[in-house]
Every structure is written in C-alpha cells, then in structure tokens.
Amino acid sequence: MDSEKPLAGGIPMVNIDGxxxxxxxxxxxxxxxxxxxxxxxxxDTISRWENRRYPNIKKENAIRLxxxxxxxxxxxxxxxxxxxxxxxxxxxxxSAVAEPAMPSAAPPLPKPRFASQHIIVLGAAFLLLAxxxxxxxxxxxxxxxxxxxxxVRTLPAHATPGVIFPVIVEVTTSANLPFSLILKETLxxxxxxxxxxxxFVSQTNGPPELKWIDKIxxxxxxxxxxxxxxxxxxxxxxxxxxxxxTVRSDDNPSITVSGAxxxxxSPFHWADSNSDGRIDDEELLSVYETYGGIEGLTFxxxxxxxxxxxxxxxxxxxxxxxxxxR
Amino acid sequence: MKAKIIxxxxxxLLLLTLLMLLLPPMPMLHAGEVLVSGRYLSGAxxxxxxxxxxxxxxxxTLIVIQKLPAGTVIETAMPAFHQYDAGKGEGKWxxxxxxxxxxxxxxxLAQPVAAGTISGEIRYMDPASGRLTNLPxxx
Numbered sequence: 001m002d003s004e005k006p007l008a009g010g011i012p013m014v015n016i017d018g019x020x021x022x023x024x025x026x027x028x029x030x031x032x033x034x035x036x037x038x039x040x041x042x043x044d045t046i047s048r049w050e051n052r053r054y055p056n057i058k059k060e061n062a063i064r065l066x067x068x069x070x071x072x073x074x075x076x077x078x079x080x081x082x083x084x085x086x087x088x089x090x091x092x093x094x095s096a097v098a099e100p101a102m103p104s105a106a107p108p109l110p111k112p113r114f115a116s117q118h119i120i121v122l123g124a125a126f127l128l129l130a131x132x133x134x135x136x137x138x139x140x141x142x143x144x145x146x147x148x149x150x151x152v153r154t155l156p157a158h159a160t161p162g163v164i165f166p167v168i169v170e171v172t173t174s175a176n177l178p179f180s181l182i183l184k185e186t187l188x189x190x191x192x193x194x195x196x197x198x199x200f201v202s203q204t205n206g207p208p209e210l211k212w213i214d215k216i217x218x219x220x221x222x223x224x225x226x227x228x229x230x231x232x233x234x235x236x237x238x239x240x241x242x243x244x245x246t247v248r249s250d251d252n253p254s255i256t257v258s259g260a261x262x263x264x265x266s267p268f269h270w271a272d273s274n275s276d277g278r279i280d281d282e283e284l285l286s287v288y289e290t291y292g293g294i295e296g297l298t299f300x301x302x303x304x305x306x307x308x309x310x311x312x313x314x315x316x317x318x319x320x321x322x323x324x325x326r
Numbered sequence: 327m328k329a330k331i332i333x334x335x336x337x338x339l340l341l342l343t344l345l346m347l348l349l350p351p352m353p354m355l356h357a358g359e360v361l362v363s364g365r366y367l368s369g370a371x372x373x374x375x376x377x378x379x380x381x382x383x384x385x386x387t388l389i390v391i392q393k394l395p396a397g398t399v400i401e402t403a404m405p406a407f408h409q410y411d412a413g414k415g416e417g418k419w420x421x422x423x424x425x426x427x428x429x430x431x432x433x434x435l436a437q438p439v440a441a442g443t444i445s446g447e448i449r450y451m452d453p454a455s456g457r458l459t460n461l462p463x464x465x
Binding site for chain 2: 281284285286289292293
C-alpha cells in the first residue's frame with residue numbers, strides 16, 4: 001500500500017483522505033454516528049478524520065472505516081504522497097485522530113546516560129511494565145470469555161406470497177451496559193418490508209436492507225419487523241435472510257445473526273406450522289407466545305384467529321386470499 | 327474435654343454440608359408451582375361461572391374450553407366465545423395478553439344444566455418447556 005506507514009511499535013498506519021471519506025459517507029447517506037459505531041470510535045473522531053486533509057490512522061481502523069462506508073480500503077486512503085516505509089521514518093500518529101478506545105503505543109524511553117545504574121532501573125521498570133501488561137492481557141482474556149453477544153433470528157418456516165409474516169431478532173449480551181449497536185438485516189430480493197418495532201432507521205433499494213441503531217441498556221433487546229414475499233413469487237421457492245450486529249467494541253466488531261435464515265413460499269399460512277390446512281390450538285398458542293408479546297406488532301392476528309375458528313382453509317390463487325372452510 | 331471441643335466443630339461442618347446438599351432442591355419446589363388453575367364458581371343451573379387464576383410469571387395467552395351437554399344454547403357469554411360448536415356443546419375462549427391474577431368467565435344458558443354434566447379445560451404453552459399443557463377441571 002503506497003501510503004502505509006508502520007509505526008515504531010510495529011502498528012501499521014495509513015493516511016486516509018478526509019475529503020473523500022466525507023464525500024462517500026454523504027453519497028451513501030450514512031450518518032457520522034453510524035460510521036463511528038461500526039468503526040468503534042466516537043463521532044468526534046470521525047469528524048476530525050473528515051476535516052483533516054490526510055489524517056494518519058491505524059490500518060485496522062481504516063479497514064473498518066472502509067467497511068462502514070461500504071467501500072474498498074483503496075478508495076479511502078491517500079495516494080498522492082507515497083512514502084515507502086523503508087526510506088522514511090514514520091511520522092508520529094496524529095494523537096488527536098487516534099480513537100480513545102484503542103491502546104496507544106508507549107512513548108520511546110530516554111537513552112541512559114549512566115549505563116550501569118540506569119540500565120538496572122530501566123530493566124526493573126521494563127520488567128514491571130511487562131508483568132503489568134501480561135496481567136492485563138490475562139484479565140482481558142478472562143473477561144472476554146464472559147462477555148458475549150449473540151443475535152438470534154426467529155422466522156416462520158414458510159409463508160404465502162403477499163401475506164405478511166413477522167420476524168424477530170433477539171440480541172443478548174453480557175457486555176458492559178449501556179453499549180451501542182447496529183443491526184443490519186438483509187431481506188430476500190423478492191420481499192417487501194413492512195412495519196418495524198422499534199422502527200428501522202433506513203431502508204435501501206435492491207435487496208431490502210433494514211438498519212437499527214440503538215443503545216442497549218439491558219441484557220436483552222428485541223427487534224421485530226413485518227415482511228411479505230412479493231405476490232408473483234413462485235411457490236416452493238426458498239428465500240434467504242442475512243443479518244449482522246455491529247457492537248461498539250474493539251474485540252468483536254461484527255456478529256452474524258444466527259437462528260432461522262430461510263423461508264419457503266407456500267400456499268399454507270405461516271402460522272400453520274405443520275402445513276395441514278388448519279391452525280390448531282397449539283399452533284395458535286405458539287404464535288401468540290412467540291409474537292404476541294410485542295406491543296403494536298400487527299402480524300395478521302385477526303386472520304389467524306379466523307382460520308383457527310374455522311375448520312380449515314385453502315389458498316385461493318385467483319383472489320390471492322385464503323378461503324375459510326366452515 | 328478435647329473431644330467435647332472438637333465435636334461441635336465437626337457437627338457444624340456436617341450441618342453445613344447437609345444444608346448445601348439440601349438447598350439445591352429448593353428451587354424445584356418453585357418450578358413445580360402451579361402457573362394456571364381453573365375452578366367453577368358456579369357449575370350447574372342456568373348461570374355458569376369459571377374462575378381462572380394466573381400466577382406470575384405465566385403464559386400470556388390461554389385457551390379456555392367449556393364443555394356443555396350437546397345442543398346447549400348459549401344466551402350470553404362474557405367475554406364472548408371465539409368459537410362455539412352447539413352440536414358438540416363445546417365453546418372456546420382465547421385470552422391474550424392475560425395478566426397475573428384472577429379472571430372470571432361467565433355464561434348464561436337458555437336452559438339450566440345439571441351438576442356433573444359440564445367440564446372445562448385450560449390450554450397454554452408452558453413458559454419453561456415451551457410445550458402445550460392441558461389442564462382439565464370440573465365443578
């Protein structure tokens with residue numbers, strides 16, 4: 001990389017192009033808060049990066065920044081002033097630019113004038129420092145095992161094209177609270193998103209993408225939305241859902257949403273989990289236990305209760321509605 | 327004298343060990359607690375009343391089934407039945423977002439029914455196991 005500069009401590013640094021970063025961010029309608037959360041820095045840091053011409057930042061942060069801007073690393077680094085690392089000593093990093101959450105390189109130690117005495121003192125100090133670093137590393141590893149964040153999606157196994165179905169993503173964490181997160185859900189291309197609880201903040205064309213930017217104050221957070229397959233979707237086709245949770249943390253920047261990730265187009269209602277042409281008591285209770293506790297989420301309760309009270313139902317392709325059997 | 331000093335310590339340790347062994351089964355008593363129960367306040371005649379008691383934490387949704395003699399005509403039901411098959415004499419209430427406490431369900435029949443001819447059933451998903459639970463009850 002032409003603008004890559006290793007720091008004395010061995011941490012690779014790069015010069016990024018502030019103006020270009022701002023331009024890409026604004027073109028993609030991304031907020032500084034969003035980018036800051038993805039990278040794991042403050043909005044002030046993003047602002048400083050954008051306002052300086054060629055700020056010098058850690059390469060790993062530049063990679064995250066490129067990810068946040070949905071761009072390549074090459075798109076955001078500065079190319080005009082190549083500085084081969086072997087020819088020039090690396091300039092000190094812009095201390096105002098480096099984010100506070102990341103560990104910084106130790107300042108160079110002064111050269112000893114009186115070797116014998118000072119070497120002993122410095123040696124002892126170095127040993128103490130090394131022991132402290134080792135203890136901190138051990139503590140960090142131990143706590144890291146305990147602090148985990150998981151995201152699990154609940155999704156019906158099938159749904160009829162044109163009929164709304166609910167999706168739940170539950171985020172559970174044992175990390176220190178509160179913390180910021182971004183949940184990004186990518187829906188199948190042949191689907192239409194509906195109501196979100198809490199509301200999602202942005203939505204793009206192409207495969208529908210829903211985003212929530214949130215600050216979690218408790219260990220468990222639930223994000224729900226309604227969606228439907230487009231009416232022209234063929235039956236028995238499978239449709240994939242993907243999602244990622246980005247947590248404001250240096251160690252674990254992105255978590256894949258696990259759990260159910262596919263849904264099949266079917267003439268059977270999504271609440272009819274065994275596809276037997278009726279919604280029985282167990283299926284009804286299961287639907288209400290799973291989705292009924294989310295206030296304000298109208299997932300077609302009336303239709304489900306109507307089917308439950310009927311003897312059965314059949315999908316009518318012409319009317320694009322269910323015919324109830326009385 | 328020495329034996330008298332040592333023995334209470336051993337006894338204390340033994341007691342402590344016993345307590346530690348006995349304490350873990352205690353939460354099981356809570357686990358076995360009845361979350362939902364039903365009984366008839368009035369189980370014969372023209373007016374039928376059922377009382378559903380819901381503990382906390384409890385399932386948020388219940389289906390209450392009322393079995394009556396076949397062909398029974400209902401004048402009023404409070405709340406209204408979601409489903410009633412007069413031929414079978416079976417009605418269903420769907421109670422959603424139910425809060426812990428006591429809930430009364432009432433029926434006024436066109437004709438009185440004799441004692442012992444009716445029964446009820448509560449269905450819910452057990453919050454712990456996620457399985458369907460059937461709870462029959464009689465007057």
